[in-house]
Amino acid sequence: MIKAFNLGDVILKDDFFTEVTQKDVDFLNNFDLDRLLYNFRLTAGLPNKASGPYSGWENTRIGGHTLGHYLTAAAQACAGGYGDCSGTDGVTLKARLKLIIEGLAECQNATGTGFVFGATMADPSKPELQFDKMEAADYNDTWVPWYTMHKIVNGLVETAKLADSDTAQRSLEVAEKLGEWIYNRTSRWTAEQRDHVLAVEYGAMNDCLYELYKVAKAAGYENAVHFKNAAHAFDEEKLFEDVLAASREGGKPDVLNNKHANCTIPKFVGAINRCVTLLEESGAAAEQQKYLEYCKAFWKIVTERHTYITGGNSECEHFGRDNILDAERSNCNCETCNTHNMLKLTRTLFMLTGEKKYADYYENTFVNAILASVNHETGMTTYFQPMATGCFKTYCNIDVNKNYFWCCTGTGLENFTKLGDSLYFYDEDTLYVNQFVSSEVRWHSKNVVICQSSDLPESGKIELTVKAGESDFTIAIRIPDWVAGIPCFMINGVSASATKDIDYFYIKRSWKNGDKITVDFPMEIRAYNLPDNSRCFAFKYGPVVLAAELGRDSKMSLRQVGVQCDVCANKIVRGLEMPLNGNYGGTSGLKPLATETLLVEEPVDEFMKNINKHFEKQEGLRFILRNADWYGTLCFTPYYRINNQRYGIYWLFTDSQEEIRMLETMAQSSADSTANYIEGIGVGYGAQTEGNETTWPYMQETGTGSVADPHELTRYAKAGGSFSYMFKVLPDEDKKIYLDCTFLKTDEGKQIIIKSGDTLIADYTLSCDGDDEKFVKSFELPQSLTKGQKELRIEFSGKDGNESARLVAPVSTSWK
Template sequence: MTRPILPDMTTLDRRFLLRGAAAGSLLASIGGVANAREAGITVPSVAQPVPMENVRLLSSPFNDAVEANIKYLMFLSPDRFLHNYHKFAGLPVKGEIYGGWESDTIAGEGLGHYLSALSLMYAQTGNVECLNRVTYIVNELAKVQAAQGDGYTGAIMRKRKDGTLVDGKEIFPEIMAGDIRSAGFDLNGAWSPYYSLHKLFAGLLDADKYCGNKKAIDVAVGFGGYIEKVFAALDDEQTQKMLNCEYGGLNESFAELYMRTNDPRWLKLSQRIYDKKVLDPLKAGEDKLANFHANTQIPKLIALARLHEITGDASDAKAASFFWQRVTQHHSFVIGGNADREYFFEPDTIATHITEQTCESCNSYNMLKLTRHLYSWSPDASYFDYYERAHLNHILAQQNPKTGMFAYMMPLMSGTAREFSSPENDFWCCVLTGIESHSKHGDSIYWQSDDTLFVNLYIPSTLNWAAQKAAFQLDTKYPYDGHIAFKVTQLAGAKTFTLALRIPAWAANSKILVNGKPALATSAKGYALVRRKWRAGDVVTLDLPLDLRFEHTAGDEKVVALLRGPMVLTVDLGAAEDKWEGDAPALVGADLLAGITPVSVEQAVYKTNGIGRPGDMTFKPFYAQWERRNATYFSKYNDAEWAEAQVAYKAEQARLKDEAARSVDVMHLGEMQPERDHNLKSEISYPVIYRGRQGRDARTLGFFSFEMNTQRDGKDVGPLILQATYWGSENNRVFDILVDGVAIAHERLTGRQPGAWIDVDYPIPLELTKGKAKVTIKFDPKEGKTAGPVFGVKLFTAAAAGTTA
């Protein structure tokens, strides 16, 4: 294995500035030397995670999540996940196929994630039933592969033009013949087939890594041979065309398969699965992420990170590091998640993307994976400042521990509630990464390098540090309480090693004691380093101040969120099942922190006093509001700014009132009753909701149409204008708008007004409406494109109400 080439750490400058302030306070409080180098103690140049089987969680919200996940894993049926695998191999089917995505053309993805989750859970807990299920699934897959006869071991489906669902294996001969058709997520009638296949490869590799199942590698090698033949039939141009369709981390799997088998064919294949359009700009240090589907890209960078570790290619490391820095510092929300409606947007525009479609959970799952790679190359606490942020505030928020169910999105728009999966009929990608995330909460608490032990996450747990034949216990109520105790519970004799405790960038005046006395500690890269001769029974205590602070969005200092230590706080707006129609809360005052007082410090509950608008409000930990509506981001004003904002609000209300007076008919797309009332018809068209507005789109080869009234009191009102509402950031949407079969507009949405709603007016020729009580409006996408989404359509007169043109 090639020694990793360290990335340029200057990309972390903002975090280092914060870190410097914390380090100064740390040294002042513990009386340490000026820096670690002067003391001859340094942070090691590389690190590895302590194997998860050597870590056991103690009572905490993280352990609650693991226990809830075990129940769900045991509820799920291996045979139901295996349904298509058995069916398409001609073997007896043993269980009914699951619903949701598992019954769609992405079928089979669930089994791979399930195999990974079981393997991880076995390592995390030692649960023997998890091991038994892993063994059973791998054995069944070996039977499937033998029955297929050519190495293929898939379960994807393909939708033919007549709408029938068939074995997706039939797309591969077409692809090998050069017939490659994709609109981004569809490949020859299958939904992201390589993405689904990657999950199976990842599951097989995890079965080997965590459960020692070598048969899993045999199955992976056989299936890899089939995929290798598909790629071998294509030239570079055809390969790039095929890779326009989401392929997950398939290249990472082949890189890892190379490391397990030492067969160079897998490394060659891994390096060939390379999306030039996305990855070349990142290697050049260019942020061109806007309008790319976020979770499609993150696994590609994880794969480059893994390839760098194998080959030492510095350009791979540069791309992965640059991507991480841009996403975490310029594209991420306060909870550590990223993207809006699953897509990256322009950097430093967070404030214009606070919607109910923020933060796909898969994205954070993958960003944490990428963070682990980068940290291992050059340990620095700033990586785990981000990791902790996303792990606590997004990943832990994603699973409702009462039910064990998972949220797809983590909505940050005021008044929205999380929507959780059902046990048997969803299997969204985020459900499946969720069962993995909540099987491994102990995988990054402790890291090691020679005789240095890093403590990166303060989660109650026990540790067996096999390298030093030592055992430890970490006890804390963090992040509700800043006191952390780390005890050496077992050690033969006395042994010298370094304990590296992460001091978060937000922490000031931290205090470290060893056996109740001030520790001789040094500081480097965000760590307090304590090196001494340790004995069983030694106890290190760390006290971190959990002060309140506001954090503004990247690019807009007027939009803020409230944090306490690593924990994001949110305003409780009522039960999820209760409707909420209020205005988004705001904060008004010259000194906002002074206007917040504790209700319960132990439970991290606070209230505002006089600074809340429209009234005072109560803050609680964001992650734990699984069944509540929240407000997390706030516009902040001084008194003069608030008065001005109210004037603008009243002016907008007057405009809307005038427009309503001129309206002849209004179509609320995406709402069941209005669509029925207007006789909506559609194909390959779906309702959507975004920023509190409902709408509808139509995908390629589809359409949607509906009827609208054109008269008042049975009389013509003159020329009419059709107005459609779009989100101004929409890009590359191309469609026609027809009235009674006649095209009145050819629309191309090109991101003409990013971050804002836009109303586009289309005058209707009078001859199309004259003498008609109704007309049919149709939105018709061009091939390979999407129509909309359209968030409402109005017909109104060109002149003031009551007059004719």
């Protein structure tokens, strides 16, 4: 198996990398540790040293996840040489890491069970209530406790691996005790209870427990196998087998359709860790190979059928149907957590197989999705990265006291303290140069230092210089998939032959101090289109995705989708505006604005074949698109460098004036329909988007209640049950108010009763003429219900006490 270098063995020299890393470290040093520990101490029954926890997600049932991310990010930073950096209070980062571990150990001693947790509690007398309810399939007011637990365990394990010896040892002790609590609970699960638990997002519990097993075993912990057994309880082999079958020729399509992407990707991060873990087990070769095939199959499906040019995936956190990408371009694409976890999976697949395709994907996604997720000016990171043209990125708040602490804020903390972890790899005799970033790597076993000077993306020139004494080994330089022609290699000024058809350029020799390799990778612009729209194109120059800069304007406002997630509230392209009002589960399906389409004078395919003739390269990696009729000049620059302005990655191209006129009509129709939107509800995702007794939209259930599917974003009333929400309406008498319900075509013929109080709104039997997976039916609300009201509770049930049809996100109100 190929190995990775320690974080401390790679020193970054690139200014962009060092600057955003320092900003991340500075942000970590701004945290009040007592606020991070507040709910942990509350759960343990200990007195608190802060007035309350942080706000946003940290003051909810998912609270505590940020502390786990913090541990990982801080441990990585300390391992990378930033441990002595201090905040305004003079406390260093390594001291902060130690203080958190001591605080968690104190909480653990107080509970006496090994349990530590940092979410808000519904009942202080039952600190484990969220976990109990999950096992009973009672998902109300639980959110995702095992997801949060994953972040905590992972943070403890990474601290045990990366921190200085005393802190590492203490962290491992806390992790082992918490691991035993997890083992004891998972050991008691019946098959039914396990199914209940695994039906809800649990992060990569399998991954962190396999990692704990390896670390504890290496440290001599007698019961380390407990953690391996607990990890396997979270391996979903039914899902793994379904994905493997779907990846084969003739396999079932759309195996990932409607699955929550960041629920699903981490499961395979855990699966690949089982694969690595089994490498060291005798008699496990067959199972190890099986798990490797699971992960390769999943990676293939995601990268080939669900991935945008940046390497990111998903729309509003979910996978869609295979190869449906243009139709899902919105303001809520490419969740950063997905990217973070896809890269963890990809990194390990490369280390296990040595296949270049994994390194190619890693580079593309690292540059165009991870580096693109950070605001270079502030160091703050994104939740989503819009693929809809005319949008802009939104970032978490730089003020730690106003931050919402999204999941992607946590992974953002981690991403930028480990930027050097996948630049270089090695095996017994070979150094693999996988990424081209100015940096330095120390290979201790060979007693050498390799210095890399990279001019990417300005040019394809790379220089590698060997330092230290004489040593025999091979340097393998990746030939990237974006290279245009045959690369030029020189060793100490002498040309070396290469072809563009090889994966790596191998140079084996006895290296001496001062030996130098120079590389020149030819670069060009290439056009990439989307599988569901042959006229929709995006562009790359060498390794970087290009985006057209569309500037700033006074309408760059925000709205929230899901749980306190800031997204851009509109898209504007050359003066045409479309409000983006969709809520959770209802943000895709946008019609293009006329100004997103460029008219060319030759067939579009020919235009793209000769795309380098149509881009005029200017200073500072600025490219002007020529010979395409638009409403002004389009200037493209590297997407990852674009902050605080609108942009367009994907553009529509046509050689037909008639198509331009049609798109203008469609865009106007879309703008007219979205303008009448009032508000929508993210059905099916639980309290996060459906609310509870204290949060909007205040979902309530009666009788036997209802059943939700957080992947499909559906909810239906059980026989004898109902569910209801508070919908926003308008009190104006001169407006007709409508309830717009989304249903599934597969439920055709099923019935649903919709009421408000005793007033019947609809007695509806589902009927759909089209072939689409979902359809929308609008019901006019009686004026007697809406007059003078701003909110209205609407209830859904089956007819005559039977089970109802499924309601699908989004369900919204509108007016005419």
